[in-house]
Amino acid sequence: MDKRIIRILYVTTFLVQIASVFSVAQDSLHVEDQIAVLGNPSSDSITLRWAPLNFETWQKGNNLGYIIKRYTIIRDSSVILPAELQILNRVPIQPKALDDWESLVKKDKYAAIAAQAIYGDRFDVNLSESDIMTIVNKSKEQEQRYSFALFCADMSATTAIASGLWYTDRSIKKNEKYLYRVELFNESDSIRGSVFIGSNDSYQLPKPKELKADFKFPLVSIQWEKDVFGYYTAYRIERSTDGSSFETVSDNPLVTLSPGKTDQGRYEYASDSISIIGAEYHYRVRGISPFGELGPPSEVVKGKSTKSLSAVPFITEGEVLNNGVVRLIWELSEEENSSIKGFALERADKAKDEYNVVSKELLPATNRTFEYVETNQINYYRIRTFVLNGDEHVSPPYLLQLIDSIAPLTPVDLQIKVDEFGNVQLNWKENSEPDIFGYRVYRSNFSDEELVMLTGSPISTTSFADKVNVNALQESVFYSIAAVDRNQNESIISSRVKLVLPDKIKPQPPVFLPVKGSESGVSLRWLPSGSADVVRYDVYRKTSRSDNWIRLKIVETTTDSVFQYMDSHSESGEANAYTVVAVDDAGLESEPAAPVRGIKIDNALRPAITWKDYTINKEEKTLTLHWVYQAEEVTEFRIYRSVDSGVLSLYRTIEATTNYFTDKIFSAKQYNYAVLPVFKNGAKAKMSELIKVNY
Template identity: 35%
Template sequence: MNLNKRNRSLLVLLILAFCFIATGVDAQQKDSLSAPEPQIMVTARPKQDGKIMLRWAVTTAKAWRKLNSYGYELKRYTIIRNKITLAQPIEKKLGIFKPKPLDQWAKIIETNDNAAVMGQSLYGEKFELGGIKDLQSIINLSEEQEQRFTWGLYATDQDFETAQMAGLGYIDTEVNANEKYVYKLTSLVPQTELLIKDGGVFIGMQDYEALPKPLDLSGTFLEGKTMLSWNYAIHKQLYNSYFIERSDDGITFKRLNDLPITTLNNSDKSDAKRMFYIDSISNGQTYHYRILGKTIFGETSPASAIVFGKGEKLLAFVPHITTKNYLDDKRIILEWDFLEEGNKEIKGFELNRSDKVNGDYKVIVKNIPPNARKILYDNLQPTNYLTITAIGLNGSNRTSFPALVQPVDSIPPVKPMGFKGTIDSLGVVRLQWEANKDKDILGYRIFRGNNRNEEYSQITISPHLTTVYLDSVGVKNLNTKVYYTLVAVDQRFNMSEPSDILELKKPDFIKPTQPIFKAYQIKDSKVIMDWTSSSSEDVVKHEIYRKEENSPDWVLLHTVSSRQSTVSRGQSAGGSKQGEESSKQSAVNNTETAQTEKLPTETWTDDQVVEGNQYSYTIVAVDDSGLQSDQAPALTVIIPKTSLPPAIRGLNSFVDKTNHYIELYWSLYKEVNVAEIAIYKGEKDKPITLFRNVLPTVNRIVDEQVKPNNEYTYLFRAVFKDGRMSEITKLNVKY
């Protein structure tokens, strides 16, 4: 199939338009030609009318040629329905796709230039483009099949109808808004001929997004022409070409290009990120421009923001400042060059001034005669940037390069004030201060030290321009603080007095060192314990915890802080988060005092113990950041039982001389764990021996071993199961 003369001419114009804005073929395509294994690439886009459009292509010319013969198989898998992933995807075959037969291309190529290019790529006997010399140097390809592949795929990118005709596009009309699909393209080329990787895309109607406006359109208006440029890299995955529209009134716009403008030079190695277009205009008239992006699916974006301006005839002569003669700190004679033949083309000159080289220049002297080449200026500031502007008769002006004018200055800036800063948990330091009001400030030099009295190191390579500076410090080291100071520097490099030193405390991630018990003693049913405090300087308190023998939790008993404050008993620790948080809060409250006062005594007495019980003690140090040390190794003590149980009460007697006995009785002994009651007996001034043992439930006995005219002594004491004995109760009885 050969292109007829009309289509051949249109193709020539199309390629010439491409060459106007590009310097070579898409490097990505070039790289793909040498790829060891070709792959099918797929993209898709939902439409508002409930359809999903798909486009695909393969990465090499050889694979493209094979697939044109064997075709692609498209399948759809329903993966998600109503936001729930299906246990088994639902497969649907959407068809096999390959280029339409030759006879179906004849009609469309009469009205569609892109179809004509693709038709020639597919079925042309010879792929030649008349009217272009050295075509191979333009597209950087040396084989005819690669030319067919490159321009054929380019034509499908420009026209979705052509893509569908070429078996590279499809519109799925049977989609549901509550579902998401995987579309999979599989090569039908036998693997024995060529292995081609499958391609796919995951998409649903909920992925629809309105097309964005093209961004960053700018226009440079010159003599007789406008240069437009815009950032195509931002939307290069969405728009592959652009339409340019122009208006004389800013309301009615007309397209300047029937064919969309594109770039073929968009590889990662040579991407300039901007597209350019030059339009011819008439000088003195205002023109408005906007652009619209075009997708590979044939959609057109909303119009970009409008830029406008007008071309002016440039003045051919430019002034140049040559000499600066300082008279004093306020006056200068400024001289400049300007060709004499330019005098008749200008109204005169203007002197301009700014505080910065790229700042806003203001006119300070107007109506300087055209033949003048020097001027006296008597209102200099500490720093001045001066320019001379030649005012053209036709409205165009030309301005000299800026000249820095600085009178002699030995006065340093004032001391910076309002110096403050913060450190976050990652060690990022944010320093801030008030801007100096000196007009000739060049910047600030910032210094840092790890100790207040050491020589600080400068951390700014050159004077810092703003009043905010970000630094970083290590937070996991032994230096708990960092110190900063800064000086202001003017444009003559005079330095101010240093600011006040800024002291910043680093976030604390290092827990205090562990306290250790030194000794203990048990005295009068009290536990007296001594310990060695934590050696960490930022410790604000020590917390003493205790637990009984069968208890799993430590209980906070006492807190020794810089203020000798005592926290009440009963706060849970170890297994209780509430106890930990309470301890941390207490540490924060005592931070300021701890920094100035020495930690108090290292001795404490626990007087709330019970004889016979076992107790374990530990100590935790807490710093001013609420960090806790490891627990001190536990101190375990058993409180000995040293006190006697109470004596038996209510002991009394009854003497019966007629029946010859003495009856003894007493109150029942109600203490627990009593094994027996031991009763001792003896005659006056004779040894006392054990008389009888009775159960604790007995409170009465009869002694018949008595003789008249004797006095007997009875001793009573309770004997406990653990071997303890109560106090003795004594009773004397005369018989």
């Protein structure tokens, strides 16, 4: 069920502020509430109302019941540490047994619906009996049971108590504030909801605000500001004919389901039907809280219902007959004749000028056409309708011109400016013809492309604002102007004016080709950027000893298909990272090319290790070799071995932190060993002297 229908408040902001010092309150905020709880304080008690937030929780609550835990948080304005816990009901609160509902059903229609929702074998909502609707009804039945049960509890305190959704705590003290927690009985999932409240807390139902009424026979449309704080779940509309004695317009309270986060959802709406035209009616609205309380009435609005036009007349046709006679035809439903006194035809030289009446007398309400002699070339007409209730309605202007086939001159002196955000401003010189109706603005992306009209209808000013995308790859656009007279004759389109757009698009990054390292340095090669406005490439290097990129070289663009640079200044054997950035003619830089690594090759051989000694353990039949080596950046030692006259080959690899090696040997054998250091930067060393051991 929608939380807006349940209308239950969550734990107050004050609880959030003190939750960090109370483990119980803190825990309650860390678990997402599945039961919404609202408290109503009074001088001697606190009443709780709660509502499960989904069908499954509601069904569990009906079966298991609810336990009310009360934590005393504040006493005499002081925080209690730890909070004092008291379980208010030892017997779980559950819906009344089916037999106990019988007496309630006879007195309370909401109790009847709630009992059916809780205990009924089938829950009908009287929809169509077609096959498809039967399937829909079956799939929605659980949600309907849940929704109607909670709605009825909101509408009736008696029903809420019988549904097991109500509890009154009469053991409160005025100097204390409590955290009430409503939990499912014996539920391991900790399904619960909380409210923080004290008997001294202010509790006053507000008046509905901004009540308005629109009286249009035979209906009165009423609206008022929605209660966004959840005080009310329904409303009662009250009407009076004398302004003092009010009665409800319906036996059923009004519940609206409009969304609360849109402009349309800001208001509640209702309507009432009235039977007497011209009679004065008074209206007010009162809210109904989840506790069944009737809130204070709103301010009273009043008005008289008069019959008005349901549509505005408009001129559909105008033509010039022989000898300058003008005929005008307008439309308005014949059903409106009984509400109309008559019509008047008005004329002006311009649409926004002052209009003069050309019909000498008020035209009958049955008229829909009028003829008279007109000598002006350009004419704007409108029909004024006089309604019996005193209203007047004016049709939109209608233009009627004498025949004119001469097009105006082409506009000149087109000036265009654009800012960095793509806001374009066009200005041009005003045409001198007296019958100019307006101008049309055209645009194209290329000089030879067909122009596209930007103005749906001619504009009356000599300026126009446009918006272009400066984040696209396009570098320029073209504009033209044409003038249009009142007979819709269009001038020749002006010559296109080119507008160069500000460059906001970064160029595309270049792409590296494989890197080659040699004794001379690191050879970098890359494919050019795909952007046509690139003017140079900046080459950067970062060493392994630093996080900073250093620009090495600026390479100007050429027509070459591959660009290259040789870094001959890097240290031999050191692995460096390289990247290239493309720079366009606006100074915009591309994203760096994907970094590559390169090493200036160091072919100088490092010295070999120095043998120290070796020892033989005859009992364990092992041989341990010892050596000394002082060079830096060694990553490992490779042990080479041969037995008797065998070929010397790689035998083991050990860490660089170890300067000895132990091997298993057998008697009557000659073992030959050599050691080769391996360096981090790829440098090479000499193979050690061969050490021979006979055993």
